[in-house]
Amino acid sequence: MGEQFLSYMSGFGNEHISEDPRCPGALPEGQNNPQVCPYGLYAEQLSGSAFTCPRPTNKRSWLYRILPSVCHKPFKPLKEGHLTHDWDEIEPDPNQLRWKPFEIPKAPQNKMDFVSGLHTLCGAGEPRGRNGIAIHIFVCNTSMINRCLYNSDGDFLIVPQQGKLLITTEFGKMLVEPNEICVIQQGMRFSVEVFGETRGYILEVYGAHFELPDLGPIGANGLANPRDFLVPVAWYEDRQVPGGYTVISKYQGKLFTAQQDYSPYNVVAWHGNYTPYKYHLEKFMVINAVAFDHADPSIFTVLTAKTTRAGVALADFVIFPPRWGVANNTFRPPYYHRNCMSEFMGLIKGHYEAKEEGFQPGGGSLHSMMTPHGPDADCFEKASKAKLEPERVADGTMAFMFESSLSLAVTKWGLQTSNRLDKNYYKCWEPLKSHFNPKCK
Secondary structure (H helix, E strand, O other), X not given: OOHHHOOEEEOOOOOEEEEOOOOOOOOOOOOOOOOOOHHHOEEEEEEXXXXXXXXXXXXXXXXXXXXXOOOOOOOEEXXXXXXXXXXXXXXXXOOOEEEOOOOOOOOOOOOOOOOOOEEEEEEEEXXXXXXXXXXXEEEEOOOOOOEEEEEOOEEEEEEEEEOOEEEEEOOEEEEEOOOEEEEEOOOOOEEEEOOOOEEEEEEEEEOOOOEOOOOHHHOOOXXXXXHHOEEEOOOOOOOEEEEEEEEEEEEOOEXXXXXXXXXXXXXXXXXXXXXXXXXXXXXXXXXXXXXXXXXXXXXXXXXXXXXXXXXXXXXXXXXXXXXXXXXXXXXXOOOOEOOOOEEEEEEEEOOXXXXXXXXXXXXXXXXXXXXXXXXXXXXXXXXXXXXXXXXXXXXXXXXXXXEEXXXXXXXXXXXXXXXXXXXXXXXXXXXXXXXXXXXXX
């Protein structure tokens, strides 16, 4: 199935139905679990919420498959990759942190697929208590062959930065390219095919699913519109794997493998509202200040994972897309800030307006809870003297932020082993000087 044949259904959180056209009528009529399913299929429900959740938050899908997913050998621990939720392996670091682009291994010397290329950078909370997040970096150069991954702990929001991903799921296939994102929700099996050296970022949330943010006085339209989210259509393969197919489970922060002799992508039809999905960031309808000052960056929120406290996010996914800057009598770059939230930033392409040097595509930065941050000295001087005319901001650029109400701990890999930490980051603020003059208002 080449990428030219991929098609999608649209709508965020919709009730979708899909059948592989090779088996018309594969969905049972009028019920979920008939005594005998069409084509001799097995009915299997995938629940993404408690049965008794209110309807607006109740998530489930019914899958009609050639064999149920229970047909596998026992799971065994897998020592692979650099995943962790041990937030105490190294002392906390409250400093402003910035990473150079994370290195992608060269294929002939070190073949690495999506799973073996997962590296945990920072996080907080833990999956057993169903409350927390983790931020991972993935680097890979080869496709997952006869193996798949599913996350028992939470949802993956995947942000490719270099190289496209052809993701096969139990619901169908998605092609996800840089400047697109996808979400693989808890429990969904998937494999990643790559086409060369590939890199990106992952936001993992435990205990909540991503939602569209409430719009409040913005009204009915704006930001990420529901119709622009795309869901794959059913596709199956009835393929035996005599050498063994490996199913990898991320469970309580660790990896486990089980063997089976068939492909897990044997879902002929499905229906429900619990699905993987993707979104193109260029579809975002940007809102900005048109008179003076800044609206807060929450106006750039694409998706949010809520806590039980009103207005407080476990994690937000925020972007800084191309837009117009027109505010009068205003310092237009991001303001200096100390925040009760943790802010991790990444760069997909281009140059971020507040730090045009040093913050590079494929790298990242972390400004921890209440750690000061803001434009570097060069940006401040230029913006303070600039002639204020309508101007395009961030053309050719896409920066993003994973923001969390949790205080994030950085892993040993992030601080030491990766060897990508920019130890001179603090120096970008050292040239800032006092302009205070008590005699001149």
